[in-house]
Amino acid sequence: MKKVFERPEALHHAPFHYCPGCGHSIIHRLIAQVIDEKKLRDKTICSLGVGCAVVAYNYFDVDLIEAPHGRAAAVATGVKRARPKHIVFSYQGDGDLAAIGTAETFHAANRGEHFTAFFVNNAVYGMTGGQMAPTTLIGQKTTTSPFGRQHEIAGYPLKFSEVLAQLEGTSYIERVAVNSPAQVRKAKKAIEKAFKHQQKKTGFSMVEFLSPCPTNWRMGTIDSCKWIDDVMQKEYPLGVIKEKKC
Amino acid sequence: MDKQLLSGTTAIGEAAIQAGCKFYFGYPITPQNALPEYMSGRLVEIPGGVFLQAESEVGAINMVMGASAVGERVMTSSSSPGISLKQEGISYMAGQELPAVIVNVSRGGPGLGSIYPAQSDYFQSTRGGGHGDYRTIVLAPASVQELADMTAAAFDLAEHYRTPVLVLADGVLAQMMEPVKISSRKRKKAASKEYELTGAKGRPSKAIHSFRMDPKDQEDHNWKLMRKYKRIEQREVSCETFLMDDAEMAVVAYGTAARIAKGALKRLRKEKLKVGLIRPKTLWPFPTELIKEISKRVNDFLVFEMSAGQMIEDVKLALEGKGTIHFYGRPGGVIPAPIELYRIISRHYYQAKRKQKK
Numbered sequence: 304m305k306k307v308f309e310r311p312e313a314l315h316h317a318p319f320h321y322c323p324g325c326g327h328s329i330i331h332r333l334i335a336q337v338i339d340e341k342k343l344r345d346k347t348i349c350s351l352g353v354g355c356a357v358v359a360y361n362y363f364d365v366d367l368i369e370a371p372h373g374r375a376a377a378v379a380t381g382v383k384r385a386r387p388k389h390i391v392f393s394y395q396g397d398g399d400l401a402a403i404g405t406a407e408t409f410h411a412a413n414r415g416e417h418f419t420a421f422f423v424n425n426a427v428y429g430m431t432g433g434q435m436a437p438t439t440l441i442g443q444k445t446t447t448s449p450f451g452r453q454h455e456i457a458g459y460p461l462k463f464s465e466v467l468a469q470l471e472g473t474s475y476i477e478r479v480a481v482n483s484p485a486q487v488r489k490a491k492k493a494i495e496k497a498f499k500h501q502q503k504k505t506g507f508s509m510v511e512f513l514s515p516c517p518t519n520w521r522m523g524t525i526d527s528c529k530w531i532d533d534v535m536q537k538e539y540p541l542g543v544i545k546e547k548k549c
Numbered sequence: 550m551d552k553q554l555l556s557g558t559t560a561i562g563e564a565a566i567q568a569g570c571k572f573y574f575g576y577p578i579t580p581q582n583a584l585p586e587y588m589s590g591r592l593v594e595i596p597g598g599v600f601l602q603a604e605s606e607v608g609a610i611n612m613v614m615g616a617s618a619v620g621e622r623v624m625t626s627s628s629s630p631g632i633s634l635k636q637e638g639i640s641y642m643a644g645q646e647l648p649a650v651i652v653n654v655s656r657g658g659p660g661l662g663s664i665y666p667a668q669s670d671y672f673q674s675t676r677g678g679g680h681g682d683y684r685t686i687v688l689a690p691a692s693v694q695e696l697a698d699m700t701a702a703a704f705d706l707a708e709h710y711r712t713p714v715l716v717l718a719d720g721v722l723a724q725m726m727e728p729v730k731i732s733s734r735k736r737k738k739a740a741s742k743e744y745e746l747t748g749a750k751g752r753p754s755k756a757i758h759s760f761r762m763d764p765k766d767q768e769d770h771n772w773k774l775m776r777k778y779k780r781i782e783q784r785e786v787s788c789e790t791f792l793m794d795d796a797e798m799a800v801v802a803y804g805t806a807a808r809i810a811k812g813a814l815k816r817l818r819k820e821k822l823k824v825g826l827i828r829p830k831t832l833w834p835f836p837t838e839l840i841k842e843i844s845k846r847v848n849d850f851l852v853f854e855m856s857a858g859q860m861i862e863d864v865k866l867a868l869e870g871k872g873t874i875h876f877y878g879r880p881g882g883v884i885p886a887p888i889e890l891y892r893i894i895s896r897h898y899y900q901a902k903r904k905q906k907k
Binding site for chain 1: 571572574599601603604605607608609611612613614615616617618619621623637638641645746747748749750751753754755756757758759760762
């Protein structure tokens, strides 16, 4: 019988601990598939952020360092500067990358560091129990915005991909979603492209994933996927935000 | 190499290069700027060498973490407020068991403080500084030659024990010029390089992390660290004693303060006052046993620091309630003159004599 699907080699044989309907496991698998297909495992080093994916060292079967909360871009900078021929990627959530790690991410992007950032945006702090994130939508209820996010108090949802796209140092930035098979396929293409930009050394590359968090959104998994289409994408439109020639 | 006349910062930088340091990440802060300036010019001459000015001290220490994780010799430097920002990364590297050399050209605090030489980062340096059960080796040079020697030694220690090592200097040491000999050292292959990330070619992948889901795992890891720290305490204590053979009173001072104390001691000895100096060259591990031993024949200890009194706590711990302890300190970046210290010491010396007669 022809095998049409199997676990990527760049993933350990370990069951994911993520909640049902969470996007992390899909994104892990996509990254691992691309690493397999492009035969990159031997020279890949991951700089891992802190959030729900903090134990992703149990899943990614690549060399990996867990960075302090928010600092994955700085750690990735150190790794890539010391090992310029390796493929280096960071893996961070929205709180990690776009709140506490704003400075590190912004300046790594502005320096045009040749690594790829995978940015998982689920509009909440998932690991800590669903608090408001910089990406939380106006009116969205979280445990620290119980009446819904109000811009008068908490400012506006941060479109960090668009912010980084302004910088000369960035080469490729795309926002994708993992809430339907069609979007998942597009997400994989984006990961491939981002690695290609890294290999061509055209500058900083990043893929933002809109990712469901049914647990902290207090929704069913199907409703969560629908919410990404109906609500989240209005604030965070999908597509290529920046692409330099490569 | 012959002796050269070098400033402290240049000596640190060149000694690091000669010790095989290829990576420097830092952020400007007075009074250590001459060091990153030197490294920015020097590292381009080294094949594969990288100097990078980070966006902050936080960024810099995490870049150090990245380069260390792939097995490179890497350093950063800063001054007190900047070291506070680096503490997060230092705690992580202690937990991850990654080597790094961190130079603190300290200044008067708290807060932004003054830019002048002070020793008020003793607690921060020797108590771990950041969060969690950990220690860092702390080297305390007192001359430009020692800045060079200890910087080089710091790389070996950091790699041997897989732990961050601090070199604690101040603006006097960093900015003065002295004749110094910098010898190039062969980098010893670290005892264990199994942590080094190279890409998982033909082997299982490795993960360097400090997070552990299971508290029992974390406990095991913490005890492992503690066993390492015990080994360091047993093996790595370094201390100079000066004029201690016949001393009736001991001054305890390190770094710049110890040099000032030597000046005061010269004058005291001319007047036949039997005072000696104990100069810890490692602040952690602290020369506890040595001080304990000396306390069997010396009763009076005068701790002299360019702070409001921090190392005095370690001296008290070493004395275990025995002897008499005196303190003199000038915090905030004021540099006391030897004559000032001479007056303080002689007063205590004669008071102690009078007490003995009674």
